[in-house]
Amino acid sequence: LSLVFRTKTEIENTEIEVTGSQVSDGSLGVNAVALPAPVQIQTRPEAFALANNYPNPFNPQLNISFSLPTEEYVTVVIFNVLGEKVATLIDNLNINAGFHDLTWDSATYPSGMYFVKVKTSSIVDVKKALLVK
Secondary structure, three states: OOOOOOOOOOOOOOEEOOOOOEEEOOOOOEEEOOOOOOEEOOOOOOOOEEOOOEOOOEOOEEEEEEEEOOOEEEEEEEEEOOOOEEEEEEEEEEEOOEEEEEEEEOOOOOOEEEEEEEEOOOOEEEEEEEEOO
């Protein structure tokens, strides 16, 4: 038996619970089926997305969220306004499809504008972040 659940809207880490079931055979005999505990499901995003960083402005930690519709090799890099790489959070790592969160601890970096770049094999996206100390 295989069940597929599809949500009407995009939701994260939803629990569903099947509370009862019956199976009928070809001769219309009906049997009750014992079910396991609630089933944890996770929806898969429809498209790549890099969410706005938060909080923004930030000090000292910046939260970075992105979603992948398929498994991808991902690189996440932080640049300063001069275009210099100041931190690499993920370096060409194979990441599963789904919703992902990272935190950049900028305690050792000076105040200023930074850019978060998320790159996959097919997409590159960049978001601004302002560090205020």
